[in-house]
Amino acid sequence: DQQVKQNSPSLSVQEGRISILNCDYTNSMFDYFLWYKKYPAEGPTFLISISSIKDKNEDGRFTVFLNKSAKHLSLHIVPSQPGDSAVYFCAASVASGTYKYIFGTGTRLKVLA
Amino acid sequence: NAGVTQTPKFRILKIGQSMTLQCTQDMNHNYMYWYRQDPGMGLKLIYYSVGAGITDKGEVPNGYNVSRSTTEDFPLRLELAAPSQTSVYFCASTAQGENEKLFFGSGTQLSVL
Numbered sequence: 001d002q003q004v005k006q007n008s009p010s011l012s013v014q015e016g017r018i019s020i021l022n023c024d025y026t027n028s029m030f031d032y033f034l035w036y037k038k039y040p041a042e043g044p045t046f047l048i049s050i051s052s053i054k055d056k057n058e059d060g061r062f063t064v065f066l067n068k069s070a071k072h073l074s075l076h077i078v079p080s081q082p083g084d085s086a087v088y089f090c091a092a093s094v095a096s097g098t099y100k101y102i103f104g105t106g107t108r109l110k111v112l113a
Numbered sequence: 114n115a116g117v118t119q120t121p122k123f124r125i126l127k128i129g130q131s132m133t134l135q136c137t138q139d140m141n142h143n144y145m146y147w148y149r150q151d152p153g154m155g156l157k158l159i160y161y162s163v164g165a166g167i168t169d170k171g172e173v174p175n176g177y178n179v180s181r182s183t184t185e186d187f188p189l190r191l192e193l194a195a196p197s198q199t200s201v202y203f204c205a206s207t208a209q210g211e212n213e214k215l216f217f218g219s220g221t222q223l224s225v226l
Contacts, residue, residue, distance in 0.1 A: 032213055043217030099144050099207050103155040
């Protein structure tokens, strides 16, 4: 049972345009969400987070939106740059103190120059 | 700070062999995790630890064992390697005050033939 789903395996976007990556979850107990970026042959690196008390969090070109009623979050990258080409994972956790995150299957973003 | 260090980076095992994947962190994090990533899949949690002497199962613990005798080290043991354990393994750590984000190592690519 996939509790965190990223239904788009891949996405191509022109440089300078907006990239929107989506993530859905099924467990209503999840209350903290992370986005990670992963380049080939490297470990995932943290990008941005959001807690369930917020519906938006911004960090430079990256914004995460959370819609709790729809159990949906999205990552917006504006403007997209070729260096953003990577696999993006969303992850969710219950704030139980264990920080035990469940990850989605990832979306491969390709930013075209 | 080196962060999270995993060794080896690559390993080929024969069916039935055993090995230990090493993970050490120098950030004094009390929470540590082992994830595996299969091709086209997300990261699945194998085992985690909330402190020295305490370990617990994640989503896919079968075929693995862990120990946590020190804060720094969290080795993952494969006793009887099977082809289904061919994967990339990532170790991660975090602590309260790190904004709940996980810090990952660069991974160990394991093939069981």
